Amino acid sequence: MKINDVILQTATKLVLFVIILFSIHLFFAGHYYPGGGFIGGLMTAAAIVLLLLAFDLKTVAKILPFDFKKVTAIGLLFAVGTGAGALLFDAPFLTHAFTDAYLPLLGKTSLHTAVLFDIGVYLVVIGVTLTIIQTIGESE
Amino acid sequence: MTNLILLPILVPLLAGIILIFFTKNIHLQRWLSGISSLATVVVSAFVLLKVRQDGIQTLALSSWEAPFGITLVSDMLSALLVFMASIISFACLIYSFRSIGEQRERFYYYSIFQFLLVGVNGAFTTGDIFNLFVFFEVMLMSSYVLLVLGGTKIQLRESIKYILVNIISSALFVVAVGYLYSIVGTLNMAHISQRVSEINQPGIITVIAVLFLIVFGLKGAIFPLFFWLPGSYNAPPAPVMAIFGALLTKVGIYSIMRTFTLLFPHDTGYTHQILSVMAILTIITGAIGAIAYWDIKKIIIYNIIVAVGVIAFGISVMSYDSLAGSVFYLIHDMNIKAALFLLVGIMIKITGTSNLRKISGLIAHYPGLGWTYFLAALTVAGIPPLSGFIGKVILVRSGFEEGHYWGAAIVLMSSLLVLFSVMKIFINGFWGEPKDYPEGKKVPVNQLMIAPVLLVIFAIFYGLGIEAVQPYISQAAETLSNPDIYINAVLKE
Numbered sequence: 001m002k003i004n005d006v007i008l009q010t011a012t013k014l015v016l017f018v019i020i021l022f023s024i025h026l027f028f029a030g031h032y033y034p035g036g037g038f039i040g041g042l043m044t045a046a047a048i049v050l051l052l053l054a055f056d057l058k059t060v061a062k063i064l065p066f067d068f069k070k071v072t073a074i075g076l077l078f079a080v081g082t083g084a085g086a087l088l089f090d091a092p093f094l095t096h097a098f099t100d101a102y103l104p105l106l107g108k109t110s111l112h113t114a115v116l117f118d119i120g121v122y123l124v125v126i127g128v129t130l131t132i133i134q135t136i137g138e139s140e
Numbered sequence: 141m142t143n144l145i146l147l148p149i150l151v152p153l154l155a156g157i158i159l160i161f162f163t164k165n166i167h168l169q170r171w172l173s174g175i176s177s178l179a180t181v182v183v184s185a186f187v188l189l190k191v192r193q194d195g196i197q198t199l200a201l202s203s204w205e206a207p208f209g210i211t212l213v214s215d216m217l218s219a220l221l222v223f224m225a226s227i228i229s230f231a232c233l234i235y236s237f238r239s240i241g242e243q244r245e246r247f248y249y250y251s252i253f254q255f256l257l258v259g260v261n262g263a264f265t266t267g268d269i270f271n272l273f274v275f276f277e278v279m280l281m282s283s284y285v286l287l288v289l290g291g292t293k294i295q296l297r298e299s300i301k302y303i304l305v306n307i308i309s310s311a312l313f314v315v316a317v318g319y320l321y322s323i324v325g326t327l328n329m330a331h332i333s334q335r336v337s338e339i340n341q342p343g344i345i346t347v348i349a350v351l352f353l354i355v356f357g358l359k360g361a362i363f364p365l366f367f368w369l370p371g372s373y374n375a376p377p378a379p380v381m382a383i384f385g386a387l388l389t390k391v392g393i394y395s396i397m398r399t400f401t402l403l404f405p406h407d408t409g410y411t412h413q414i415l416s417v418m419a420i421l422t423i424i425t426g427a428i429g430a431i432a433y434w435d436i437k438k439i440i441i442y443n444i445i446v447a448v449g450v451i452a453f454g455i456s457v458m459s460y461d462s463l464a465g466s467v468f469y470l471i472h473d474m475n476i477k478a479a480l481f482l483l484v485g486i487m488i489k490i491t492g493t494s495n496l497r498k499i500s501g502l503i504a505h506y507p508g509l510g511w512t513y514f515l516a517a518l519t520v521a522g523i524p525p526l527s528g529f530i531g532k533v534i535l536v537r538s539g540f541e542e543g544h545y546w547g548a549a550i551v552l553m554s555s556l557l558v559l560f561s562v563m564k565i566f567i568n569g570f571w572g573e574p575k576d577y578p579e580g581k582k583v584p585v586n587q588l589m590i591a592p593v594l595l596v597i598f599a600i601f602y603g604l605g606i607e608a609v610q611p612y613i614s615q616a617a618e619t620l621s622n623p624d625i626y627i628n629a630v631l632k633e
Binding site for chain 1: 142143146150153154157160161199201202203
């Protein structure tokens, strides 16, 4: 008997965007409020896991055609690269810099290289979580 | 260049990350990891020379000054160990090219190998106790993967034990750091040392010192905490076994050396006596194991335990000479254990077995292998012109000077048993009638021989060039026996 899971799938399609928006909010709030790369990445991964639950591995692989092991590696490159960028200025490793800039639409925004580091953490968390889940899911 | 002492950590880290992208292209992986390992050797040599010239190097990461940020500290001991770790991992890497097999190479072998080196170099260089924990974990997680990679039955079984033991010891490490932090309120090792001497090491600090001894004893395989080692090190393929035997336990020993000379040197009557008893028992059990087995891997594995005991004995005596002897012996032992494991790996590749009773007459067809092994065996036992000699002499002499007669005598006796155990392999395995092995008459081993021959040549030069090495060792021992040098260099007062 084929189970009809139209309710689950429809609800997922709606809820998915709320979760992803919330995770991005958490990610950008990290400097001033609780949140940051780790929890943001975990929640984005959770959103994709919800997608996996509602559909199946192949469909999700079609929607998100990433090799998540490489996502992890790119995240690591971001994190290490941000730290190593300090080497170019002969400052100690991981020395961060920041500036206030006036951006169109956003107005006065403080830009900090720690965000780049956090993007690295974010990608690593997503990559690792989904690699684990997909690998276990695929193995017979 | 402010970041010089970071480079031995950063180069393998970047290499490990970049290698993730090229898992399918094995040739590119070999080239990249070879080049980065060579680069690590070069930069760690620069660090060594820099420390020799200008004394202890520190680097305040993120530009946060000493007690507040993470400080990397490269004193002579760290610089020497980082240099040795880089050389050994380079040797094991070129050995891996010929022996590890495509199946493993495709699944991130070289990447994980570089991450292991990150962990080891980081643990040697860091000046922050919690950062030491983190680098321990980097090293251990890579070692879990290297241990299990390949997925044979014995590897699965032993990696379960290994992971279980290491998770427990890591949890204890966190608990110990937590206790220490709740008392001294800082994590920077130099600052901890200062605070501990301000409160003059009360009883609770001694308890924490013993807890650290248990933690690092589990990592470094000291009696009675070595039980996991013989099985776990038996499982992985030869180059992985070599890098484990040469580096992992030595990180534990380095940590004992660091904590007991820098953090807790004020009440040596209790802690160092425990360490001394444990060290002597470690030597005895290691020696018993080494002579008991007829399995060539097991014999070398128990020799690791003997060496760990000898080094720990040097730490427990706590005089300038004994610490110098320990450092001498530590470096010699890292080098020669890697060489021995690689040679044993070649023997197993030729014969297809590690059972010594089934091997004989190898020297008829493989004279190069035979004589290299012979030199390595003499070195590990400490025969005078070779490198094992001088470290043990200094250790034994300082042991007698400080009144540790039993310990010194047992260190001396252990050499005999170690010599017996490694010569047993030589006499039974290389002499006698040549046998037919399943692999056929002649297995090509010339390319595999490059790495162990390099290491043995290094050991010979290390033994003959004592005069040249001596200033480095005494600089390391000076910092160890006088923690104020370290504290002043880090906190800049």
